[in-house]
Amino acid sequence: MPDGPIRVTGPLLAVLNALLEANDLELHGWAIMKATGKSGPTIYRTLERLAESNWVTSRWDTEIEPGKPRRRYYQLTGHGEASARHLIAQRQTKAAPSARTRLAFDRRLA
Template identity: 80%
Template sequence: MPDGPVRVTGPLLAVLNALLVANDHELHGWAIMKTTGKSGPTIYKILERLAEARWVTSRWEEDAAPGKPRRRYYQLTGHGVASARQLVAQRQTKAATTTRTRLAFGRGQA
């Protein structure tokens, strides 16, 4: 895979934002699902793509609560943090430009 995820989607950006907001803390998959409002299959596919791109690392919980499955924790790598910030900033700039253009041509609401 190239330097990052090939497809940039809304759910991917939501996952990256959740991991960026975690600010060097690990998040388990359920916490990412809860934060983003996206389904498990969507989240785990995105995390798999981010792991392949080496934007995230993961580890399994060592001591799970009795009767509960172990959790897998995810965290952005140093490269992942820098790349995610850049990608999110680019997309926000692009979205703002599109909105301004639509408003300038009378297509949209202020």
């Protein structure tokens, strides 16, 4: 099994951020869709990839309400949380322009 998701995508980062912001609470798929603004198929494919990589665990709701679909809850594993924080920090560092780049850009605007 791979150590982490093979392909890092925008939806993957959005799901990881939503799960990190949950502060160790479980989230169901609909809550993740609402938090990320992504569609159901996108979210569930991403969660499946994270589960295959052992970054998330899931469980089905044991209390079923009549007339409502059963919910599946997701939570980052210890390894998944550490890896997600590292991946997100790495991506933010790469995306942030250096001070030299910002200074050069600011000078062009002046």
